[in-house]
Amino acid sequence: MWNDNGYGTLVGRNMDWSDDMGTNLWLLPRGMARNGLAPTQPLSWTSKYGSVAITAYDMATADGMNEKGLVVHMLYLGSMQPGPRDTKRPGLSVSMWTQYYLDNFPTVASAVDAWKTVDYQLLDANEPSGGRITVHLAMEDATGDSAILEVVDGQMKIYHDRRYTVMTNEPTYDKQLELLKQYDFKGGKSLPGSYTASDRFIRGAYYRQHLPRPETQREAVAYLMAAMRNVAGPFVDDPDRADESTTIWRTVTDPGKGLIYFDSVVSPQVFWIDFRRLTFDGDEVRRITVVGNDDLHGDVSDKFRKAAMFSFLKPNP
Numbered sequence: 001m002w003n004d005n006g007y008g009t010l011v012g013r014n015m016d017w018s019d020d021m022g023t024n025l026w027l028l029p030r031g032m033a034r035n036g037l038a039p040t041q042p043l044s045w046t047s048k049y050g051s052v053a054i055t056a057y058d059m060a061t062a063d064g065m066n067e068k069g070l071v072v073h074m075l076y077l078g079s080m081q082p083g084p085r086d087t088k089r090p091g092l093s094v095s096m097w098t099q100y101y102l103d104n105f106p107t108v109a110s111a112v113d114a115w116k117t118v119d120y121q122l123l124d125a126n127e128p129s130g131g132r133i134t135v136h137l138a139m140e141d142a143t144g145d146s147a148i149l150e151v152v153d154g155q156m157k158i159y160h161d162r163r164y165t166v167m168t169n170e171p172t173y174d175k176q177l178e179l180l181k182q183y184d185f186k187g188g189k190s191l192p193g194s195y196t197a198s199d200r201f202i203r204g205a206y207y208r209q210h211l212p213r214p215e216t217q218r219e220a221v222a223y224l225m226a227a228m229r230n231v232a233g234p235f236v237d238d239p240d241r242a243d244e245s246t247t248i249w250r251t252v253t254d255p256g257k258g259l260i261y262f263d264s265v266v267s268p269q270v271f272w273i274d275f276r277r278l279t280f281d282g283d284e285v286r287r288i289t290v291v292g293n294d295d296l297h298g299d300v301s302d303k304f305r306k307a308a309m310f311s312f313l314k315p316n317p
Contacts, residue, residue, distance in 0.1 A: 001140045001144070001146055001165040001166075002165070002208065002211060002220070002224050003140075003144030003146075003162060003165065004144075005211065005213060005214055005220055006213055006214070007214050007217060007220045008142070008217075008220075008254065008256040008257070009140065009141070009142055009143070009144045009254070009255055009256055010220055010221065010224050010252060010253070010254055011071050011140045011251075011252070011253045011254075011255065012224045012225065012227070012228045012250065012251065012252045012253075013063060013073045013075075013138075013228075013250065013251055014228055014231065014232050014233070014247045014249075014250045015062065015063070015247065015248055015249045015250065015251075016076070016169065016232075016233040016244075016245040016246060016247050016248070017056075017245050017246070017248050018245045018246070019129075020248065021056040021057050021062075021248070022055075022056075022057050022058060022291050023054060023055055023056065023062070023248075023249060023290055023291070024054075024055055024058055024287055024288065024289055024290050024291060025052060025053070025054055025055075025262070025273065025287065025288040025290060025304075026052065026053045026054075026055060026285065026286070026287050026288075026307075026310065027050070027051075027052055027278060027280070027285070027286040027287070027304045028047065028050060028051050028052075028053055028099075028102075028103075028280075028285060028309075029047075029050050029280045029281065029282055029283060029284065029285070030047055030048065030049060030050045030067075030280050030281070031046060031047060031283065032046065032047045032103070032283075032309075033045075033046050034046070034047065034096065034099070034100075034103065036090060036091050036092035036093055036096060036100075036120065036123070036315075037091075037092075037093040037095075037096065037123075037312060037313075037314045037315055038085075038090070038091025038092070038093070038121075038123055038315060039317075040085075040087045040091070041087055041088075041089075041090050041091060042090060042091050042092075043090035043091060043092045043100070043118075043120045044090070045100070045103060045104060047102075047103035047104070048103060048104055049066040049067050049068055049070075049102065049103060049104070049105075049106065049280070050066065050067045050278075050280020051064050051065065051066040051067065051099075051102040051103065051280075052064055052065055052260060052273055052275070052278075053098075053099060053102065054251065054260075054262070055310065056074075056127075057127065057128055058310040059095060059127075059128070059310065059311065059312060059313045060074070060094075060095035060096070060098070060125075060133070060312060060313055061074075061095075061096070061098040061099040061102065061312075062074050062098065063098070063251055064098060064099075064102050064260075065102070065253050065255060065258075065260055065275075066102045066103070066105075066106075067258075067275060067278075067280055068105075068106035068107070068141075069106070069107075069141050069142040069255035069256065069258065070101065070102060070105055070106060070107060070108065070111065070139060070140075070141050070255070071139060071140045071141065071253045071255050072098045072101045072102055072137065072138070072139045073098070073137070073138045073139075074097065074098050074135040074136075074137055075135060075136055075137075075138060075167070075168070075169050076134065076135055076169040076170070076245075077134055077135055077136040077150060077169060077170060077172065078134050078170060079134070079152055079170075079171070079172060080094075080134040080135060080136065080150070080151055080152065081151065081152055081153055081154065082094075082121060082122045082123060082124060082151050082154060083121075083153065083154025083155075084154075085121070085123070086121055089119055089120060089121040090118075090120045090121070091120065091121050091123045091315065092120045092121065092122055092123060093123050093125050093312060093313060093314060093315040094122055094123060094124060094125050094133050094135065094313075094315070095125050095133065095312040095313035095314075096312045097122060097135070097137055098137065099312070101137070101139060106141075107141045107143065107145065108139050108140060108141045108143075108145040108146060108147050108160070109145060109160075111139060111147065112147050112158055112160050115156065115158065122151045122156075123315035123316070124315055124316045125313040125314065125315050125316055126313070126316060127313075132316075133313070136148060136149060136150040136151075136172075136173070137149040137150075138167055140253075140255065141255055142255040142256040143162075144162050145160075145162050146160070146161065146162050146163075146164045146165060147159065147160040147161075147164070148164060148167055148173045150172055150173060152172060157172075157173075157174075159173050159174075159177075165208060166180075166201060166204050166205045166208055167201070168197040168198065168200060168201035168204070169197040170197045170198065171198065176198070176201055179198060179201070179202065180201075180202065180205055183202055183205070183206070185205075185206050185209055185210075191203055191206055195233060195234050195236065195244060196244055197244065200231040200233070201231075203230065203231050204227070204228075204230075204231040207227040207230050207231065208227060211223050211224065211227060217254070217257065221252050221254070221261060224252055225250070225252055225261070225263065225270075228250050228252070229250075232247035232250070232265075233245055233246045233247040234246065246265075247265060248264070248265055248266075249262065249263060249264045249265060250262075250263045251263070257276075258274065258275030258276055259272055259273065259274055259275070260272060260273045260275075262290075262296075264290070264294075266294060267294045267295075267296070269294075269295070269296065269297035269298075270297070271296040271297050271298060271299070271300045272298070272299055272300070272301075273288075273299075273300065273301050274299055274301045277299075277301040277302065278301060278304075284306055285306070285307055285308070285309045286304035286305055286306055286307060287304065287305060287307035288300060288303045288304055288305075289305075
């Protein structure tokens with residue numbers, strides 16, 4: 001997140017994954033009834049806010065922004081462990097974790113405060129290849145606020161501070177903060193050069209600290225995207241190290257202006273969504289098909305077409 005540029009908050013994320021996850025963009029209206037898909041006592045809600053959801057396999061919301069400017073992302077975290085099912089708590093499939101926050105909260109602060117009254121339990125689910133979905137969650141808003149949510153050893157840990165502007169897949173965020181203390185970026189310890197998640201995290205913090213002040217919105221987006229490309233995962237995959245996967249796409253989000261920029265590594269063209277051109281009234285779900293549509297470029301806000309709602313992955317038994 002770049003929240004001190006003199007222009008406005010911008011948020012960038014690289015999606016690193018071992019294969020093509022068939023990502024599409026979905027426009028989801030207000031008023032959609034959902035439940036967390038737990039067989040017993042699922043968490044239930046009706047969406048208060050419309051959102052644009054960026055999917056993984058059209059089975060989970062991996063990234064997105066709602067109409068109030070709350071931005072939410074899922075990133076890999078191998079140590080996620082929800083623990084045994086506690087049926088006294090409402091259950092939420094991990095595939096819906098991002099969407100739950102997009103549907104219900106206008107700001108980071110309101111999302112964090114809600115945990116005090118809605119003590120849900122996050123539930124495991126498996127991706128199509130059979131592996132467990134293990135992730136942590138990041139969220140930001142137009143005010144420059146930030147929070148990271150992690151579930152480890154059955155406990156929710158929330159890191160809430162507008163100073164938390166850089167994160168990576170692994171390790172847990174407390175360890176990321178400890179790692180960052182080893183560097184002052186003033187000529188002391190040299191920047192690490194490998195493509196591990198932790199090394200790219202340090203380089204990302206360095207590049208973010210040294211971004212030049214933009215004079216225009218276009219310039220701000222370009223600067224941030226340049227820094228993100230510097231820390232992208234290369235085309236070298238180790239199937240045994242999910243935290244070292246290739247970057248397959250990236251987003252830059254402007255929550256104040258209501259813009260989402262999407263940049264795929266298999267296309268030289270960037271396209272974007274302008275929320276000022278969207279409507280979230282009614283009950284119509286719409287989709288922009290990104291899969292196989294490599295010619296998307298520029299403002300594609302008018303490319304959403306009516307579609308049947310995708311199904312979220314159910315939690316493991």
